[in-house]
Amino acid sequence: MPIPLGSLAQIGWLKETTFGTKAGNTFLSLPFISESIKANIETVKIDVIPGTRSRLYQYEPLSRMSVSGDIELPFILPTNDQALPSGVSSDPFGALLEAALGKSTYTQSGTPAATTSITWALEKTLPSLTIAVDRNTYNTNTTPTNNYFYYTGCKINQLTITGEENNVVRLRVSINGQAEVLTNTAPTFNRPAINTITTAKFWQSQVQLQEGSNSTPVKVRSFEITINNNLITDRYFNNVYSYSPATGETTPSKIVSVIADLPEGRREISGRLELQFDNTKWYEKFLSAAADSTNYNLSLVITLAGSYIQAGTYKATITLPKIVITGETPNVNGPNPLNFTMNFVAYQDSAPDDELKIELTKAT
Numbered sequence: 001m002p003i004p005l006g007s008l009a010q011i012g013w014l015k016e017t018t019f020g021t022k023a024g025n026t027f028l029s030l031p032f033i034s035e036s037i038k039a040n041i042e043t044v045k046i047d048v049i050p051g052t053r054s055r056l057y058q059y060e061p062l063s064r065m066s067v068s069g070d071i072e073l074p075f076i077l078p079t080n081d082q083a084l085p086s087g088v089s090s091d092p093f094g095a096l097l098e099a100a101l102g103k104s105t106y107t108q109s110g111t112p113a114a115t116t117s118i119t120w121a122l123e124k125t126l127p128s129l130t131i132a133v134d135r136n137t138y139n140t141n142t143t144p145t146n147n148y149f150y151y152t153g154c155k156i157n158q159l160t161i162t163g164e165e166n167n168v169v170r171l172r173v174s175i176n177g178q179a180e181v182l183t184n185t186a187p188t189f190n191r192p193a194i195n196t197i198t199t200a201k202f203w204q205s206q207v208q209l210q211e212g213s214n215s216t217p218v219k220v221r222s223f224e225i226t227i228n229n230n231l232i233t234d235r236y237f238n239n240v241y242s243y244s245p246a247t248g249e250t251t252p253s254k255i256v257s258v259i260a261d262l263p264e265g266r267r268e269i270s271g272r273l274e275l276q277f278d279n280t281k282w283y284e285k286f287l288s289a290a291a292d293s294t295n296y297n298l299s300l301v302i303t304l305a306g307s308y309i310q311a312g313t314y315k316a317t318i319t320l321p322k323i324v325i326t327g328e329t330p331n332v333n334g335p336n337p338l339n340f341t342m343n344f345v346a347y348q349d350s351a352p353d354d355e356l357k358i359e360l361t362k363a364t
Helices: 092-101 281-290 293-297
Strands: 010-015 026-029 038-043 062-074 076-078 102-109 114-122 129-134 148-164 170-177 179-183 188-190 197-199 206-211 214-218 220-228 256-258 268-276 298-305 314-327 339-346 357-362
Touching (some): 010 092, 010 188, 026 129, 062 148, 062 179, 076 314, 092 114, 092 170, 092 357, 268 314, 281 314, 281 339
Parallel strands (some): 026 188
Antiparallel strands (some): 010 026, 010 129, 038 062, 114 357, 148 179, 148 220, 206 214, 220 268, 298 314, 314 339
């Protein structure tokens, strides 16, 4: 009997028009590193005395389902000879960024019109997704039945961008969702040809800290930025939102309840830079936060690329216009060079939802 292989698995996502309802069967897809999306079904334990020491399932009913897990994938860029996507419906990586931040803008010009830049920005509300996972289980069945996993009503709770030495830049997408459906309906995965995409390399990245109009390039051993949407995950009601794992129906009087919606909580954006501790300039910014308002004039710009940044190279620029350094003290842990882990928090700068944006353009 064939063994399911992770190398043959596929994963994709599709924007929903109604929360919890799959809006088609063609999914945007990308190569990925790993996924851990799973269904969680809770049990209610009733403390009755049934006249036996045995557990009776009648008194431990299944109560509610939810979905959670991560997708990890490289930070994807188009190769330099490729045109940018015309919109989010044809842009698998852009669709993930839009789902995490809230808004995307595809700027076009020329005749015929072509996309010249893409901007992902923060928005008050987030779109929901249906996620499809083909875990390659059909290879183990003589007669394929119910081999495909669908996760409806999914929103991105956290998005983490990580760069570290001797590695590509990675994206970790943390999901919360409504329900898992197992079915024999195969999804269609639209994945770009492998020769049309590349990965952002840590060693090609550029990091700059800005004080007003003064910009200082800094060398880092690693960086990380996390957008936490703080989704509210306890919105359960009575059987209006009930769900049957057997059929995938969302109708009353079924087996378990599912979450009604996933409203966005207060957004938090934080991160860290790991610098070599060769002077106290940036550490002093941390110490002076309570007494010196100039600590609040810092901004951070990280530029990512798949090759050396020069004219004609695609680059992704992550801008945080107002950050505050929150630590930490560079201790001596041995004979090696000292590092300063510069933790920071991003704040609104001049308008709501301007704490972070990501722009994809060609260098000039």
